[in-house]
Amino acid sequence: MKKIFAVALGVLTAIGGFVDIGDLVTNAVVGARFGMSLVWVVLVGVVGICLFAQMSGRVAAVSGRATFEIIRERLGPRIGGANLVASFFVTVLTLTAEIGGIALALELASSVERRLWIPFAGLAVWLVLWRVKFSVLENVTGLLGLTLVVFAVALFQLGPDWGELVDQAVRPTVPQGEGVPTYWYYAVALFGAAMTPYEVFFFSSGAREEKWTAKDVSQSRLNVLVGFPLGGLLSVAIAGCAAVVFLPREVDVTSLSQITLPVAMAGGKLLLALAILGIVAATFGAALETALSTGYTLAQFLGWSWGKYRRPAEATRFHTAMLVAVVVGTLVLLTNVDPIAVTEYSVVFSAIALPLTYLPILVVANDREYMGEHVNGRTTNALGLVYLVIIVVASLAAIPLMIATGAGG
Amino acid sequence: MLLSDLLDAPVRDSDGRALGYVVDVRLVLDGPLDGVLAAPRLHGLLVSPRTGTSFLGYERTDENSPALLARWLRHRHRGTFLVLWSDVVRPDHAPGPRDDEQAVTLRGGYHRWDPALPRP
Amino acid sequence: MSPRLRRHERPFPPDAQLPHPPRPAGLVLDARLHLLDRQLDDVDGTPVMTIDDLELETDADGVTTVVHLLSGPVLATRIFGGRPPRDRWHRVAWRHVADVGTVVRLGIRGDGLDVLWVERWLRDHVIGRIPGGRHAPE
Numbered sequence: 001m002k003k004i005f006a007v008a009l010g011v012l013t014a015i016g017g018f019v020d021i022g023d024l025v026t027n028a029v030v031g032a033r034f035g036m037s038l039v040w041v042v043l044v045g046v047v048g049i050c051l052f053a054q055m056s057g058r059v060a061a062v063s064g065r066a067t068f069e070i071i072r073e074r075l076g077p078r079i080g081g082a083n084l085v086a087s088f089f090v091t092v093l094t095l096t097a098e099i100g101g102i103a104l105a106l107e108l109a110s111s112v113e114r115r116l117w118i119p120f121a122g123l124a125v126w127l128v129l130w131r132v133k134f135s136v137l138e139n140v141t142g143l144l145g146l147t148l149v150v151f152a153v154a155l156f157q158l159g160p161d162w163g164e165l166v167d168q169a170v171r172p173t174v175p176q177g178e179g180v181p182t183y184w185y186y187a188v189a190l191f192g193a194a195m196t197p198y199e200v201f202f203f204s205s206g207a208r209e210e211k212w213t214a215k216d217v218s219q220s221r222l223n224v225l226v227g228f229p230l231g232g233l234l235s236v237a238i239a240g241c242a243a244v245v246f247l248p249r250e251v252d253v254t255s256l257s258q259i260t261l262p263v264a265m266a267g268g269k270l271l272l273a274l275a276i277l278g279i280v281a282a283t284f285g286a287a288l289e290t291a292l293s294t295g296y297t298l299a300q301f302l303g304w305s306w307g308k309y310r311r312p313a314e315a316t317r318f319h320t321a322m323l324v325a326v327v328v329g330t331l332v333l334l335t336n337v338d339p340i341a342v343t344e345y346s347v348v349f350s351a352i353a354l355p356l357t358y359l360p361i362l363v364v365a366n367d368r369e370y371m372g373e374h375v376n377g378r379t380t381n382a383l384g385l386v387y388l389v390i391i392v393v394a395s396l397a398a399i400p401l402m403i404a405t406g407a408g409g
Numbered sequence: 410m411l412l413s414d415l416l417d418a419p420v421r422d423s424d425g426r427a428l429g430y431v432v433d434v435r436l437v438l439d440g441p442l443d444g445v446l447a448a449p450r451l452h453g454l455l456v457s458p459r460t461g462t463s464f465l466g467y468e469r470t471d472e473n474s475p476a477l478l479a480r481w482l483r484h485r486h487r488g489t490f491l492v493l494w495s496d497v498v499r500p501d502h503a504p505g506p507r508d509d510e511q512a513v514t515l516r517g518g519y520h521r522w523d524p525a526l527p528r529p
Numbered sequence: 530m531s532p533r534l535r536r537h538e539r540p541f542p543p544d545a546q547l548p549h550p551p552r553p554a555g556l557v558l559d560a561r562l563h564l565l566d567r568q569l570d571d572v573d574g575t576p577v578m579t580i581d582d583l584e585l586e587t588d589a590d591g592v593t594t595v596v597h598l599l600s601g602p603v604l605a606t607r608i609f610g611g612r613p614p615r616d617r618w619h620r621v622a623w624r625h626v627a628d629v630g631t632v633v634r635l636g637i638r639g640d641g642l643d644v645l646w647v648e649r650w651l652r653d654h655v656i657g658r659i660p661g662g663r664h665a666p667e
Contacts, residue, residue: 063631064631065631069579072579073566077581077608078608130661131661131666132666132667133667136667299576302604303577303580304648305576311664312659312663313652314575316651316657317647317648319656319662362475363465366472366474367472369631375474381475384475385477385478410585410586410587411582411585412560412583412584412585413603413606416561417532419532426540427534427538430532433562435557435559436558436564437555437558438556438557439555440592440594441592443623443624444624444625444626444627445626445636446623446627448594448623449558449595449623450555450592452553459531459534460532460533487543488541490541490547522547522548523546523549525549526557
């Protein structure tokens with residue numbers, strides 16, 4: 001019984017933890033402009049993150065090495081350092097977006113200006129990082145994030161023309177009035193949102209936080225292989241809601257209240273309240289994950305003591321790094337930048353930073369010195385190589401597409 | 410001497426002909442006992458025609474997967490060889506910075522050996 | 530592009546089968562592959578540093594051995610070139626190393642090592658002073 005509970009908890013946490021502000025915003029924006037015609041990218045992204053999260057978790061469980069230690073060890077200080085700078089920048093940007101997302105959601109819930117919520121959100125994130133145990137913070141935010149399922153409920157209640165939606169999804173075309181480069185720009189953004197590098201930093205470091213060993217590999221695989229695809233379905237439901245409500249009216253999504261509007265239309269105040277709760281939990285959870293990831297990446301690259309399972313006084317540089325990251329994110333938001341815009345940039349920059357993270361994971365997952373008998377199988381390797389190619393293409397295409405389309409304009 | 414003084418240094422033979430670059434330094438734990446372990450003795454240099462990507466080590470191990478990646482990296486480092494430290498003309502022990510032109514020079518009649526790591 | 534010899538400059542046919550060297554008596558490690566950039570933990574498994582460089586010395590008999598593992602400013606010079614002054618190398622003596630695997634493990638506690646001075650300074654002046662900093666999370 002206890003075991004079933006543990007399995008269920010892991011899976012539910014993975015579902016709730018999958019969606020963050022990046023998925024939320026990008027899917028809603030894309031749904032409003034392109035209908036379901038980019039759903040295939042979410043599918044590709046979910047398979048990719050399953051593949052590499054599972055691989056990084058297995059490496060961490062079996063060898064005890066978290067992802068950024070491996071990046072440093074395999075790529076050396078120069079290329080590894082370039083990856084550190086890029087990943088750190090993207091992670092702080094994502095952290096900024098998540099804190100902004102918390103503030104926006106609280107603004108929706110309270111009608112109190114978001115700028116008043118920002119310092120409060122930043123402080124709350126730091127306090128949880130400082131005092132709350134890893135497993136508690138992971139499970140609570142994951143479970144509360146599950147309330148995002150109201151987007152799926154809303155989609156059903158909106159009573160869309162399912163044939164039309166499925167048709168958009170399986171026979172993707174670029175809608176009238178949108179350019180082909182814009183379509184591909186958002187494809188890269190969705191891919192980046194699904195595969196953000198912080199997810200593997202967090203996942204592999206989490207395996208160390210929870211002291212996984214080779215025995216826990218099958219549990220971790222189940223969490224990922226069931227939880228992430230279901231989380232991906234939530235993303236699709238968010239895109240679906242936007243597609244049903246906004247696409248026919250040719251309205252662009254530029255604010256969080258618009259993202260939740262379909263839910264309010266479908267289910268009234270109660271459903272809206274649940275949606276907002278889900279968004280607060282999802283962005284709060286992701287803010288914790290990204291803040292932890294800033295500490296993990298730096299500490300693992302430089303060989304510092306790290307981990308929530310240690311007292312802060314035993315991992316002082318790790319805690320200082322996280323504190324600085326949260327303060328920087330909060331200060332950036334106080335300059336009145338639009339968190340939604342920060343999010344849109346963060347997912348595209350994620351796509352650029354991906355290749356140098358996923359290559360060393362793939363190499364070490366094949367190294368018997370680290371993995372013993374738990375090395376990758378042939379199918380995993382074949383898929384891994386295919387994804388490496390996709391990741392490199394997305395990464396190279398991101399900047400030119402960004403320039404060509406004026407960042408999706 | 411720092412290890413990084415040797416890494417990536419160009420390698421020449423006694424006639425000044427370029428042979429490649431030091432991509433790694435082979436150590437053997439058979440030096441004098443120093444604490445719990447024997448001190449790692451500088452055994453030789455691994456010399457490859459190119460400096461990039463050898464850190465993944467495929468040209469020295471029998472790891473074969475992922476197959477395409479392994480084959481490509483091994484191909485890039487064809488021609489990698491091991492020279493023993495005794496075949497190296499010692500760079501002057503001066504600890505100052507190595508200027509980039511300062512190469513590692515091999516003795517006349519040096520031997521090239523297979524770079525593979527011995528299996529444990 | 531990292532330096533390389535062009536194809537026509539290469540002195541040897543690339544596919545020549547080379548003889549195997551005489552097998553040495555001790556454990557064989559390739560410095561960059563097995564030591565450099567690996568995590569160094571102390572005897573309790575607490576991370577100490579990443580091995581940023583190695584210091585080698587030649588004794589009277591002409592045998593060159595690794596004497597210190599280095600960290601600190603040598604990382605910056607490995608990335609950007611140049612060389613920090615010797616008094617700014619943070620050294621951990623090889624004689625403290627107990628095991629070399631996917632991590633390198635010391636046989637001693639890391640607490641007193643020079644290389645951890647920033648960690649200690651932050652503990653005494655910042656993190657240890659914030660309430661709750663010395664307690665385990667709940």
